[in-house]
Amino acid sequence: MRRRHLFLAALPLLQAACRGVGGGVADRRAPDDGGIGGTGRFAAAEHGSDDGGIGGTGVFGSVTGLGSLRVNGLLLETSPATAFETPGGAPVLPGDTVAAEAAPREGGGGAGRLLATRVAVFHPVTGPLERAADDGGGWSVLGTRLVLAPGVPVRDARGGAAAELRPGRTVAVSGLWRDEAVVATSLRVLDSGAPAAASLRGLLRAEGGGLVVGGTRVDARGVPAAGASVGRFVTVQGRPAGGGGLVAEGFEERPLAVFSGRVSALSVEGFVSPNRDAPGHHLSGFGLQLDPSSPAPARLGVRQVLLGRYRDLFRVEQGLPLPADDEARRRALEGAAAEAAIARWLSSLR
Structure with missing residues (x-):
């Protein structure tokens, strides 16, 4: 497998309304149009027209198992063409947080099977x-x-x-x-x-x-x-x-940060926080803005896997709360309820 030895960024952000400060860092403001790629329009311009076209599936979360990679209840299969980006070429192991780009695995064999084209440790x-x-x-x-x-x-x-x-x-x-x-x-x-x-x-x-x-x-x-x-x-x-x-x-500050290509679907593990200076909510630490019309309600401070679609905002269709204990969390993500939710989400992307 190809391995690139990089220090990695992660999901980019919606631009926030922050005042400029000294120290040589710019306060570059842009239209408040969202998310992956710095702005939704920028990402679209980088990878095609802004027509909502289908991109890949972006997955961010902690690894819960190997034999392929288990992340967020999904089975991320790899191939010799999968690009791994880890510091010093170290192996990816359970507990590591990763960002991956993937596509549905052809030939069936399980609702949560995806083929990873790229896996980057975060x-x-x-x-x-x-x-x-x-x-x-x-x-x-x-x-x-x-x-x-x-x-x-x-x-x-x-x-x-x-x-x-x-x-x-x-x-x-x-x-x-x-x-x-x-x-x-x-x-x-x-x-x-x-x-x-x-x-x-x-x-x-x-x-x-x-x-x-x-x-x-x-x-x-x-x-x-x-x-x-x-x-x-x-x-x-x-x-x-x-x-x-x-x-x-x-x-x-790379335009597409962790995701090197366009993504139209997201499975993200993390915490939701309120915006400091504006209405609404974002993925804590990343600033990825949640669509206020999302079917799934924002649950503040709860560790969960968020499943949904991405265009200019992250439209969260389902939220899967996660137990605090590692083993209980793994069992929950591999259980029938999570499997059914993941299957519904993947089916909605077709």
């Missing part, structure tokens, strides 16, 4: 572990708090068993944004001999006269103005700063 935050001052001895990375449930996999950079967590160790965190925290689904402890790495992937906000991603203060002084926009999903690379921040050395 790390919302990478950096040295710190004790969270306001969390009773919990952990944070670059000032962003980690929510760690018992049994979250902790592995070395290549996927093997890692030693215990301790302050100062650099970790790449797989997980889901929940407001300003990351609900961790797995951690990779990077090689102790490697230079300390630091990166963030999330919504760039203007707050208190500065820049913030998640719970991390970003020092962007000296970064070129063309590097990123407030209110967009960005990848920030740099070095750890004292007091739990990040000194930015570069911003990346």
